[in-house]
Amino acid sequence: MTDHDRLVSAEAGADGEERVIEAALRPKRLDEFIGQHRVREQLSLVLHSALRRGRPPDHVLLSGGPGLGKTTLAMIIAAELGKPLRVSSGPAIERAGDLAAVLSTLSEGEVLFLDEIHRMARPAEEMLYMAMEDFRVDVVVGKGPGATAIPLDIAPFTLVGATTRAGMLPGPLRDRFGFVAHMDFYEPAELEVIIRRSARLLDVRIEDEGAAEIAGRSRGTPRIANRLLRRVRDYAEVRADGVITRDLARAALTLYEVDERGLDRLDRAVLRSLLRKFGGGPVGLSTLAVSVGEEPETVEVVAEPFLVRQGLLARTPRGRIATPAAWRHMGLTPPPSAPMADTLFALEDDQGDDPE
Numbered sequence: 001m002t003d004h005d006r007l008v009s010a011e012a013g014a015d016g017e018e019r020v021i022e023a024a025l026r027p028k029r030l031d032e033f034i035g036q037h038r039v040r041e042q043l044s045l046v047l048h049s050a051l052r053r054g055r056p057p058d059h060v061l062l063s064g065g066p067g068l069g070k071t072t073l074a075m076i077i078a079a080e081l082g083k084p085l086r087v088s089s090g091p092a093i094e095r096a097g098d099l100a101a102v103l104s105t106l107s108e109g110e111v112l113f114l115d116e117i118h119r120m121a122r123p124a125e126e127m128l129y130m131a132m133e134d135f136r137v138d139v140v141v142g143k144g145p146g147a148t149a150i151p152l153d154i155a156p157f158t159l160v161g162a163t164t165r166a167g168m169l170p171g172p173l174r175d176r177f178g179f180v181a182h183m184d185f186y187e188p189a190e191l192e193v194i195i196r197r198s199a200r201l202l203d204v205r206i207e208d209e210g211a212a213e214i215a216g217r218s219r220g221t222p223r224i225a226n227r228l229l230r231r232v233r234d235y236a237e238v239r240a241d242g243v244i245t246r247d248l249a250r251a252a253l254t255l256y257e258v259d260e261r262g263l264d265r266l267d268r269a270v271l272r273s274l275l276r277k278f279g280g281g282p283v284g285l286s287t288l289a290v291s292v293g294e295e296p297e298t299v300e301v302v303a304e305p306f307l308v309r310q311g312l313l314a315r316t317p318r319g320r321i322a323t324p325a326a327w328r329h330m331g332l333t334p335p336p337s338a339p340m341a342d343t344l345f346a347l348e349d350d351q352g353d354d355p356e
């Protein structure tokens with residue numbers, strides 16, 4: 001199983017329909033953007049002072065997990081500045097020439113959005129440093145000793161870089177962003193507002209309690225909230241009168257196997273096995289994976305990060321262990337001998353050492 005196969009994946013779905021709906025649901029202006037108060041306020045200052053000075057604002061780096069609204073914010077930045085937006089991504093820029101082609105055709109003040117900027121090729125990255133700082137690039141013509149660098153002026157622009165892995169950005173690149181915004185997971189109350197707004201735009205009738213029920217299962221991520229809303233709407237239309245109530249949302253999400261904390265079948269299988277077969281651990285990753293019939297990588301990459309974030313599972317030097325909260329979540333009583341995460345040097349880092 002890959003993360004993309006899951007209803008609760010924060011990654012963008014591969015199907016075109018999701019992309020079309022996401023575009024329709026995107027807030028267009030900063031005051032429609034829900035949550036992320038600090039980022040919103042700071043960004044509003046950056047944009048307004050730039051508008052007042054009549055100059056492009058500092059380059060902006062948006063860092064945060066998938067589905068938290070980085071693309072949406074990039075579009076909003078361009079809209080607030082009244083400038084066009086050019087969209088590209090790190091993986092699409094394989095050579096410095098690819099970047100030069102984009103940069104040399106930017107218009108004055110244009111906003112360039114580079115998604116997954118941490119995945120850009122090295123030579124392009126170096127070209128970008130110069131472009132960000134001096135609005136100039138050196139285009140190298142020819143090869144070997146005869147190669148010459150032709151300086152090329154580019155129009156002042158604003159770069160909006162997005163990354164899910166801020167730690168992977170080289171320091172010199174990070175330092176060239178005047179404003180770095182860290183996007184956090186959303187609170188359930190904020191997701192509720194997002195769900196009610198999306199329901200309005202999709203013409204779906206939803207009660208406040210229905211929105212709250214979906215919000216609680218959305219793993220802090222607007223993309224998941226919107227996806228669950230659509231699935232619950234399907235259920236409401238086929239099995240009921242189309243109105244999403246709390247009971248209906250509960251029934252629908254139980255059918256889709258998304259529980260009240262947003263865990264899906266795989267997450268629950270991992271926890272169940274850890275608790276029932278291994279008494280709560282510690283158990284090594286491979287053993288745990290075999291016990292649920294999955295590859296170790298699937299368990300580690302697809303299921304564990306969210307379980308760790310939820311405080312249900314800990315990665316420790318001696319193996320994976322379930323926390324007391326995991327026992328309670330699965331409706332079980334922790335045995336008195338159950339290992340406690342805090343006595344086993346739980347590694348906080350999601351990418352923690354594999355104990356095996």
Ligand SMILES: Nc1ncnc2c1ncn2[C@@H]1O[C@H](COP(=O)(O)OP(=O)(O)OP(=O)(O)O)[C@@H](O)[C@H]1O
Pocket residue numbers: 010011012021022023025026027032033034035065066067068069070071072073115164194222223226
């Ligand atoms: N603050 C928000 N308010 C309302 N809707 C939001 C908000 N943030 C995100 N969304 C919605 O969630 C969906 C995903 O957002 P977006 O594509 O901007 O995420 P992303 O961080 O760029 O994801 P990725 O890293 O996968 O590209 C969009 O449909 C968008 O409308």
